[in-house]
Amino acid sequence: MAIVHELSWSTSRARTFDSCRRKYYYDYYLSWLGWGRNADPERRSAYLLKKMTRMPMFAGDIVHRAIERYYSRRDQGQSFTADEAIDWAVTELRRGYKESRDGGWKARPAKSIRLGEHHYGEARIDEPSGEAGKYGKRYVDRIKECLMTFFQAPELKGVREVEPGDWLACEEMSTFELFDTKIFAIPDFAYVDRRAGAASGDSEDGAPAVRIVDWKTGAPREADRFQLEVYAFYARERWKVDPLRTTAVDAYLGDGSLSEVQITDEVLSGALARIESSLTEMKAVHFDADASKGDPEAFPMVPEAEAPRACSSCGYRELCDRV
Ligand code: SF4
Known part of the structure; x- marks a missing residue:
């Protein structure tokens, strides 16, 4: 295809x-x-x-x-x-x-x-x-x-020693849909979080909490946190878990520091608004690259x-x- x-x-x-x-x-x-050897130069x-x-x-x-x-x-x-x-x-x-x-x-x-x-x-x-x-x-x-x-x-230690039966993803690229658009996400590692009181407390229905970890080898950036927030939507679509029972953490391997995001309704609505705004801007300049190479001037340096x-x-x- x-x-x-x-x-x-x-x-x-x-x-x-x-x-x-x-x-x-x-x-x-x-x-x-451009992947074909005889592609347009x-x-x-x-x-x-x-x-x-x-x-x-x-x-x-x-x-x-x-x-x-x-x-x-x-x-x-x-x-x-x-x-x-x-x-x-x-x-x-x-x-x-x-x-x-x-x-x-x-x-x-x-x-x-x-x-x-x-x-x-x-x-x-x-x-x-x-x-x-x-x-x-x-x-x-x-x-x-x-x-x-x-x-x-x-x-x-806890992340290293999670039992394989609790792993959910390891460098897995997958997609889900938001605003009728395919969203790509590749969480580095995700697992069922069995720590006592993990993610907004013990759930009444016994639903699992999920913890997502991203390995970072560079310095912290503002965008890192946003990426973790997007993973909460990924967790909801991929594993059908309540985003409020998801925690996501950036592990900065250069200095060993951890930066954790506790997903709340406010965090989710903020992330959703940011994705929608970004998509609206992208849609305004989108064209079919199968049909033409477009106008580079529409994309300023x-x-x-x-x-x-x-x-x-x-x-x-x-x-x-x-x-
Ligand atoms: S960052 Fe600079 S070199 Fe790279 S595409 Fe933009 S204008 Fe060109």
Whole structure:
């Protein structure tokens, strides 16, 4: 069945929409249909740039996959120690770095690692000067730090030791509907919360409470909380649980801090209004990318004055002439 271009919504899509409309256009419209080798050259170029990542994201993704492996091994009755996880993760970082540097990504762009730092020849990734070594070490250290937090933080003991029978999701991408639109959500880990008095107290009908955890490898952002609020709707649709019996928490693995959202009626109505407002703005500029490439001018670039901050790590710099 052919995939059809349609408007969907996610917190990351909303973030891109708010940060740069032109980036949003490249991500969700121009790159559409660019996956075929014989695709329209502009679509192909945007698609290949969209598939690029950067070291902070790549390192963060590896941490997520290492934690996913931990749960997968547990599910099979096997262990995956902190040392094994760190070895696996650092090897994966080095493998991806080489795949990007040596052009190995070209054979399978959608499944490979291609770093924006290499594509744009950034000074931070220059090997002869030693800068690349320093830059790479920063992410090796971050991976170690995050995984040690996951495996050792007393605050995460309960999450590490949840019985597999109580797991609900682990890096599961799923969709649900709000305002007649498909909403994407990928909670990192969700489980039946059996702590005494969990989530608004013991329920009279014995319905389970649900706890959702997102692993964060960077600094806290305002958008993190909104993402947790959206998960409450996901929990309602996916597991038919009362959102008021859902707690969601961001676990910042860099420093071990936790930021928890207790879902209330007020939180839900605020999140719903924010999603509706975001969708209304997106609908106003939406067009069918199967039928045309649209008009990029309808999606303004960030102003020149903001470019040093906004564009310096964007993968689309060459399309915007902001290299
Ligand atoms: S280079 Fe700048 S203006 Fe262009 S898409 Fe990226 S952030 Fe937007």
